[in-house]
Amino acid sequence: MGHREDLLEGAKKCLAEKGFVRTTARDIVSASGTxxxxxxxxxxxxxxxxxxxxxxxxxxxxxGFQAGLEGSGGSLERFRALWGGVLDRYEESAPVWAASMEVALSGERMPELRTMLAASQAEGRRGLISMMTGTPEDELTERDVRTLGGFYQALLNGLMLQWIFDPESAATAEELTEGMRRAAGAAVAGGADGAAGGSAAAPDGSDG
Structure with missing residues (x-):
């Protein structure tokens, strides 16, 4: 590898071990040998x-878990598989999510970093839509990215925050899927499948 690739690998290692705030340029140089x-x-x-x-x-x-979604059936089945994959890999991704929380809560202490990460949000939303629906990223519209992508991103960030705060009480993939089914059912039926726990049909037409 050249210095560009070595630097990227070193920075990834530092992010996982130290986060954004505590990583210095010298840390990256040491980790990358540049x-x-x-x-x-x-x-x-x-x-x-x-x-x-x-x-x-x-x-x-x-x-890492994209392949596991291939042929995973209807929308709720794919939804369950996606969040199951997220949680299965929580241990290895937790340091990175904690690092992103650092930036989100940093206020104006890291303006350049916040601006750069904010600019990358659309890219992340496109990836989430593609994983969730199987739609190629180049077929997604700007409205898809801002609406559906924003929705999936909110779910992902919220779930990761639950697990960072307290893994024992965080929602499981099955619970999140059931919550999705009930929320969608309540919206379609005007509240019939809300907190009372009715049995409205799942969004994909199955029984969940």
Whole structure:
């Protein structure tokens, strides 16, 4: 590998071990076996490199269970498989999610990093829609990304926050799927399948 690839691998390692806030440029240099000048030459800044490393980690995370979704049936079955995959890989992805929470709660202390990560949100939403529905990313519209992608992103971020806070009380894949079925049923039936726990049909036409 060249210095560009070495830097990316080193930054990914540092993110997983130390997070955004505690990772220094020298940490990345040490982990990658490169030099400080290489960061500016290849990525422009440490924040830009860490942002690219974060995106790469998320792509690897998604690709890790993408194959398990092939042929997984109707929408609720695929929904359950997706969140099951997320939780199965929680241990390895938790440090990265904790790092992203650092940035979200940092206020204005890391403005460049926040701006870069915010700009990458659309890319993440496209990936989530593709995983959830099987639709190729290049077929998605901007409205798909902002509506459906925003919805899936909210679910993912909320679930990860539950697990970071207290894994024992966090929702399981089955519970999240049941919640999705009931919420969709309540919306369609005008509340008939709300908190009372009725038996409205699942969004894909099955019985859930």
């Amino acid at each position: 030099n400080l000048a290489s960061i500016g030459y290849h990525y422009g800044s440490k924040d830009a490199l860490l942002t690219r490393a974060f995106i790469a980690l998320m792509e690897e995370w998604g690709n």
